[in-house]
Structures are given as C-alpha cells and as structure tokens.
Amino acid sequence: MKKLSVGTLLYYVLVAVVLVICLFPFLYTIGSSLKRGNELFTTSLWPAHPSLGNYATLFHDQPFGAYLLNSVLVSGGAVVLSLLVSVLAAYALGRVPFRGRGVLMMCILGVSMFPQVAILSGLFELVRWLGLYDRLGALVLTDLIFTLPFTIWVLVTFMRELPKELEEAALMDGVGVFTLIFRIFMPLLLPALAATSLLAFIGAWNEFLFALTFTISPEQRTVPVAMSMISGASSFELPWGTIMAASVIVTVPLIFLVLACQRQIVSGLTAGAVKG
Amino acid sequence: MSSESLSLHGRARRRPADAAEPVSSLLRQRRRQAWLLVLPALLVLAAIAGWPLLRTIWFSLTNAQLADLTQSQFVGLDNYIGENGVMRDPAWWSAVANTLEFSVVSVTLETLLGLGVAILLNTPSRVRSLLRAAVLVPWAIPTIVSAKMWSWMLNDQYGVINVILQQLGLIDHPLAFIADPDLAFPTIILVDVWKTTPFMALLMLAALQMVPSDCYEAARIDGVPRWRVFRHITLPLILPGVLVAMVFRALDALRVFDLIYVMTSNSRLTKSMSIYVREQLVDFQQVGFGSASAIVLFLLISMFTLGYMVFSRRRMQGV
Numbered sequence: 204m205k206k207l208s209v210g211t212l213l214y215y216v217l218v219a220v221v222l223v224i225c226l227f228p229f230l231y232t233i234g235s236s237l238k239r240g241n242e243l244f245t246t247s248l249w250p251a252h253p254s255l256g257n258y259a260t261l262f263h264d265q266p267f268g269a270y271l272l273n274s275v276l277v278s279g280g281a282v283v284l285s286l287l288v289s290v291l292a293a294y295a296l297g298r299v300p301f302r303g304r305g306v307l308m309m310c311i312l313g314v315s316m317f318p319q320v321a322i323l324s325g326l327f328e329l330v331r332w333l334g335l336y337d338r339l340g341a342l343v344l345t346d347l348i349f350t351l352p353f354t355i356w357v358l359v360t361f362m363r364e365l366p367k368e369l370e371e372a373a374l375m376d377g378v379g380v381f382t383l384i385f386r387i388f389m390p391l392l393l394p395a396l397a398a399t400s401l402l403a404f405i406g407a408w409n410e411f412l413f414a415l416t417f418t419i420s421p422e423q424r425t426v427p428v429a430m431s432m433i434s435g436a437s438s439f440e441l442p443w444g445t446i447m448a449a450s451v452i453v454t455v456p457l458i459f460l461v462l463a464c465q466r467q468i469v470s471g472l473t474a475g476a477v478k479g
Numbered sequence: 480m481s482s483e484s485l486s487l488h489g490r491a492r493r494r495p496a497d498a499a500e501p502v503s504s505l506l507r508q509r510r511r512q513a514w515l516l517v518l519p520a521l522l523v524l525a526a527i528a529g530w531p532l533l534r535t536i537w538f539s540l541t542n543a544q545l546a547d548l549t550q551s552q553f554v555g556l557d558n559y560i561g562e563n564g565v566m567r568d569p570a571w572w573s574a575v576a577n578t579l580e581f582s583v584v585s586v587t588l589e590t591l592l593g594l595g596v597a598i599l600l601n602t603p604s605r606v607r608s609l610l611r612a613a614v615l616v617p618w619a620i621p622t623i624v625s626a627k628m629w630s631w632m633l634n635d636q637y638g639v640i641n642v643i644l645q646q647l648g649l650i651d652h653p654l655a656f657i658a659d660p661d662l663a664f665p666t667i668i669l670v671d672v673w674k675t676t677p678f679m680a681l682l683m684l685a686a687l688q689m690v691p692s693d694c695y696e697a698a699r700i701d702g703v704p705r706w707r708v709f710r711h712i713t714l715p716l717i718l719p720g721v722l723v724a725m726v727f728r729a730l731d732a733l734r735v736f737d738l739i740y741v742m743t744s745n746s747r748l749t750k751s752m753s754i755y756v757r758e759q760l761v762d763f764q765q766v767g768f769g770s771a772s773a774i775v776l777f778l779l780i781s782m783f784t785l786g787y788m789v790f791s792r793r794r795m796q797g798v
Contacts, residue, residue: 217599218610225613225677229620231639232628246639292520295513302510307517314528316727316784318734320753321777324538324760324770325531328548348527355520374505380512409621411737412753416761427623431741443631450624461619462612 229454236447243444257448267449269422270429277339277414277425278407281346282354282400289354290396294384296355297362298370308359315352319412330417341417342425346410350403357402361395362388398467401460408457426453532777539770546764558771565772570747574755575779577664581739581751582732585671590725592672593679600680601687618677626741629670633657660748667742667749671735679724686720687713726787733780752776 235243237253261267296304326345327336335341365388373383389396414425424432430449434441461468539558543551558564565571600611617625632639635655644650656666690713698708736753743749750758756776760769 214599214602214604215606217595218604218606221596221599221610222613224673225616228625228628228632228673229616231632235631244637246637246642288520288523291516295516299509299513300506301513307521311520311524314524316730317528318753318776318780320734320736320756321773321780322528322531322535323757323773324543324766325534326527327545327760327766328534328538329527329531331548344527347523351520351523380516405619409623409737411623411740412757415740416757427621427737430623430627443634443637446627447631450627454620454624457619457621458616461615465612465615468615 229458232447232450236444236451238444257444258452260442261445261448261452264445265429265433266422267429267452270424270426271452273339273424274408274426277342277346277410278404280339280343281350281407282403284343285347285350285354285403286396286400289351289358290384290389292355293358293362294380294388297359298365308356311352311355315349315356319348323412323416326413327416336417337419337423339418339423342410342414345413345417346407349410350407353406354399354403357399358392358395361392361399365391394467398464401464402468405457405461535770535773538766539774541767543766543770544764545760545766548766551767554767558768559775563768565768565775570750571752571755571772571775573747574750574752577749578733578735578751578753580664581668581671581735582729585668585675585732586725586729588668588672589676589679589728590721592676593683593724594721596676596680597683597687600684614677614680616677617674618681620674622674622737623741625670625674626738629666629673630657630742633666657742663743663746663749667739670742671732671738674738675728679728682724683717683721686717686724689720690716722791726784730780730784733783734776752779 231248234247234249236257237255238245238250239252239254239256242250242252295301296308330336330341330345333341333344335344369387370383373387378387409427410425411427411431414428415431418424418428421429426449430446430453433446433449538548538551540553540555541551542554542557554561556564560566596614600607600614620628633641633656635641635653635658638653638656640656641650641653645653654662656662694712694716695708698712734753735751736757739749739751739754752772753776756769756773759765759772763769
C-alpha cells in the first residue's frame with residue numbers, strides 16, 4: 204500500500220476546498236430555487252419539499268420565455284455576423300503577408316480593450332439615427348464591438364496553424380479565394396469555429412451595459428436586464444425564489460456547453476500560450 | 480470574458496521572413512485581395528467604434544442633452560475644467576479611487592489565488608479533470624447571475640453565509656455584507672474574485688505547461704527543494720505570461736460595471752467610473768458632461784495601456 208505523504212494529503216485538502224468554493228454557491232442556488240414559501244428562509248442546502256413553483260411563477264407572471272428568446276436572438280445574431288466578417292478578415296490577416304498587418308491587428312485588439320462606456324453617447328446617437336433605439340437590432344450591432352475583434356483574433360491564430368501546402372496546392376489549381384476559405388479551410392476549422400462561437404456567444408449573452416441603455420420597453424429586454432429588474436412589492440421583499448429560478452435557467456445551458464467544449468476551450472488557450 | 484482570452488492569442492508569433500520573398504505579381508494580387516477581405520471588418524469597426532468615439536469627443540465639448548442631441552452649443556473645455564467640470568467633481572474622483580482600489584485588490588488576489596489553483600491543476604492526479612470541470616463553473620456563470628446569487632447568500636437576514644459563519648463561531652451576530660458601508664466594497668471584490676479567479680487559473684495553467692519538463696527533471700536529480708525550484712525555475716519562466724494575463728484582467732477591472740450596478744446600484748461608496756459615466760449620461764441626461772467624464776476614463780485607461788507597453792518593451796530590451 205502506498206503511504207500517504209503530507210504533500211499528497213495537503214493536495215487533496217486544497218482540492219476539496221477549491222471544489223466546495225466553486226460548486227457550493229451554484230448548488231445552493233439550485234436548492235433555493237426549489238424552495239417555496241417559508242422554506243426559502245431556512246438555510247438547508249436542499250428543501251424538504253422540493254417544488255417547481257418558482258419556475259412556474261417565472262414564466263407565468265412575466266414573459267421570461269420572451270426574454271430568453273430575445274437573448275438568443277441578440278447573441279446568435281451578433282455571433283453569426285461576427286463570424287461571417289471575421290473569417291474573411293482572419294484569412295487575410297493570418298495567411299497573406301501584407302504591409303500594415305501588425306498595425307491592423309493592434310487596432311482591432313485596441314477596440315476590444317477600450318472601455319465600452321467611453322463611447323456610449325456616440326453609440327446612442329448612432330443607434331437612434333439608424334432607428335434602432337429600443338429594438339434588438341441595436342444590441343446585435345453594439346455587441347459586435349466586442350464579439351468581432353474577439354473572433355478575428357482567435358480565428359487568425361487558428362488560420363495560421365493550417366498547413367501551407369494545402370493553400371499552395373489550391374492556389375496552383377486556380378481555386379478562387381472564397382472557395383479556398385469556405386470549401387477548404389472552413390471544414391478544417393470547424394472545431395475552432397465552434398469554440399470561438401461559444402465564447403463569443405457567452406460574451407453577448409452576458410452583455411449588460413448596452414442592453415440596459417439601448418432598450419426601454421419590457422418586451423425588448425434581454426435576460427440579464429430582466430434579471431436585474433425582477434422586484435417584489437417593495438425593495439425589502441425581493442422574490443428571491445424566482446430570482447434563483449431565473450439564475451438556474453440562465454446558467455445551466457452555459458455550464459453544459461462549457462463543460463462539453465472544455466477540451467477545446469482549455470486546449471485553445473494552451474495552444475495560444477505555447478506559441479507566445 | 481472575451482477580452483481576457485485574447486491575451487493568449489495576442490501573443491502568437493507572426494511567421495517571419497515573408498518579406499524576403501521576391502514580390503511576384505501573384506503576391507501583389509493576393510495582397511490587394513487581402514485588403515478587400517479585411518475591409519468589411521474594418522468598416523464595421525470604424526462605424527460602431529471609431530465614429531462613436533469621435534462623436535463622444537465632440538459631445539464632450541458641448542452642452543448636449545440626451546432628449547435632443549441636435550440642439551447643443553459648443554462650450555469648449557467647460558465640461559472638463561470649468562467651474563462644474565468633471566475634474567472638479569469630488570464624486571468623480573471618488574469613483575476613480577473606487578475603481579483603482581477595486582482593480583488593484585481584485586487583480587492581485589485573482590493572480591495569487593489563480594496561481595495556486597493553476598498549480599493544483601498542473602499536478603497529475605485522479606481528481607484533476609474533476610477539478611478542472613469544477614473550476615470552469617464560476618467562470619461560466621453570467622456576472623449578473625453571480626451578483627444575484629451572492630446577494631442572496633450574503634443576505635443579512637436569511638443568508639447562508641451568515642449562518643455558516645455563526646455556526647463556526649467566527650461572528651456573533653449576522654453581518655449586513657451589502658448594506659454596511661464598510662463591508663460593501665470588500666464584498667464586491669470577493670464576488671469578483673470568486674467569478675474571475677478560475678479564468679486566471681486557466682491562463683496560468685497554460686503558462687505552467689510551457690515550462691519544459693527537463694528543467695524539473697534536472698532539479699529533482701540534483702535534489703533541489705521544491706519551493707526553490709518554484710522560486711528560481713518556474714516563476715521566472717511563467718512571469719511574462721502572468722504579466723500579460725494581469726494586464727488584460729486589469730483592463731477589464733478598470734471598466735467594471737454590471738457587478739457593482741447589480742449589487743449596490745448607485746451607492747456612492749462603491750460607484751465605479753463606468754457607473755458614474757452612465758449615470759450622468761442616461762439618468763441625468765447630461766450628454767455633454769457625461770461624455771467629458773467618458774473621455775477622461777478613456778484617457779486614463781489608454782495611459783495605463785501605453786505605460787504597460789513602454790514598460791514591457793524596455794524590459795524586453797533590458798534582458
């Protein structure tokens with residue numbers, strides 16, 4: 204039998220601590236979302252009488268389904284538009300040597316780095332001018348500010364990794380650039396595209412500042428804004444059960460997606476770092 | 480999230496020696512084509528980022544109101560340094576101080592804890608994949624959700640954290656984590672640390688995995704104690720990666736908005752720069768003044784970024 208060293212013991216204790224800190228809050232949230240009435244004010248992790256009442260309230264008393272749909276439309280729209288534009292740009296930036304490439308990359312990075320609130324008034328004017336104020340289109344458009352630079356940067360990294368021979372052979376055969384990008388590179392990039400879209404989707408799904416500022420009517424709310432506005436009869440009677448139910452609904456799909464793609468996410472990060 | 484992961488890809492090296500090839504007509508044609516392919520992306524970014532930035536600078540020199548942006552007068556630098564300018568508003572400077580404090584403390588804690596978690600993740604064991612999956616959970620949870628979750632758990636009357644602390648005998652009466660002016664700010668920082676440390680840990684794990692294993696081999700054969708291996712081999716090797724991760728995290732922290740907005744709303748004690756700017760622009764409708772504060776915020780963050788770039792360039796030259 205292997206002797207348990209102090210180091211190993213310490214390792215497992217620390218792992219246990221990290222596991223509890225990471226997982227307990229969300230488990231407690233799930234537990235709370237299943238508690239009704241006075242049970243909510245007991246602090247047991249799991250209710251004695253689990254009930255889906257909070258979930259029913261959420262969809263019954265307010266259009267939470269519509270909020271979810273709004274969020275899906277906005278995030279999906281932003282991701283699709285970003286990918287269309289960024290695949291072309293990433294091919295050029297990643298595979299064609301031309302002057303000014305480095306400067307362009309830095310500018311694109313700069314856009315994603317600067318504080319979004321700094322251009323809020325300019326965006327407000329733009330959104331109004333386009334007639335998009337209080338419409339989901341405003342959010343699709345403004346979310347591109349961070350999804351587009353992100354997808355360009357990540358796809359450039361992946362584009363660089365594709366074998367040069369493939370491109371040379373294709374160019375020899377006189378294949379057009381769109382065929383090269385969409386018929387030859389795209390299939391090879393599918394896993395990368397999936398991971399990139401997922402990360403961009405999460406970014407847009409969580410976006411709060413623009414959604415709070417550019418929409419006003421309840422029908423146009425996305426989930427984060429709707430969640431921040433769930434309120435009770437008074438500020439001292441927040442419907443915590445409903446809020447917890449909303450938290451679970453919004454988060455569970457994301458956690459499943461992230462865990463399903465964790466290999467791509469983690470290895471994508473690692474690949475990026477190794478080349479640094 | 481999006482900005483953080485850029486840091487790693489941002490460091491990808493460009494393929495060298497492209498320029499050495501003779502410029503054939505084919506290559507020239509490909510270069511022209513490349514510009515056309517980049518053009519849509521550049522146009523979109525110019526329209527939704529460049530143009531609004533220019534307009535914000537213009538608005539900051541006027542007395543525009545949100546209700547009607549077309550009716551405004553040029554007021555010069557009044558919004559900046561005038562009698563009621565942003566530079567003379569104590570509330571602005573308190574927002575600046577709050578934001579800096581938030582950024583410094585949270586990034587420091589996230590770096591230290593992230594490094595710890597990364598070392599755990601880098602240790603081969605049977606529970607490693609479980610640990611990695613668990614660490615991804617706080618990261619996957621939207622900020623608004625984590626703000627709400629923690630507000631509930633930290634509730635002064637029914638919160639589970641107060642019950643746990645009381646049972647452990649650490650406190651004798653429930654604490655009002657969010658309402659108490661002394662506790663609100665540390666609480667916000669803790670929630671941010673909980674949510675963001677996992678991502679720092681993943682970035683640092685990537686850096687740790689770059690350290691060639693023969694370095695460790697050699698040290699082990701020579702019987703060098705483990706902490707000295709860490710101090711003299713691992714740390715210097717991962718430092719550049721850690722620094723980049725810290726800078727990108729700091730840029731994110733400097734624009735903190737949603738977490739504070741949801742947890743303490745407009746409380747002056749915890750107001751950040753972003754919250755101040757949006758309050759002026761939207762709640763008070765002062766587009767001129769709000770734009771001026773937005774531009775100051777923009778300049779502060781640009782200075783930080785430039786400072787880092789100069790610093791890192793000098794460091795690279797020094798080595």
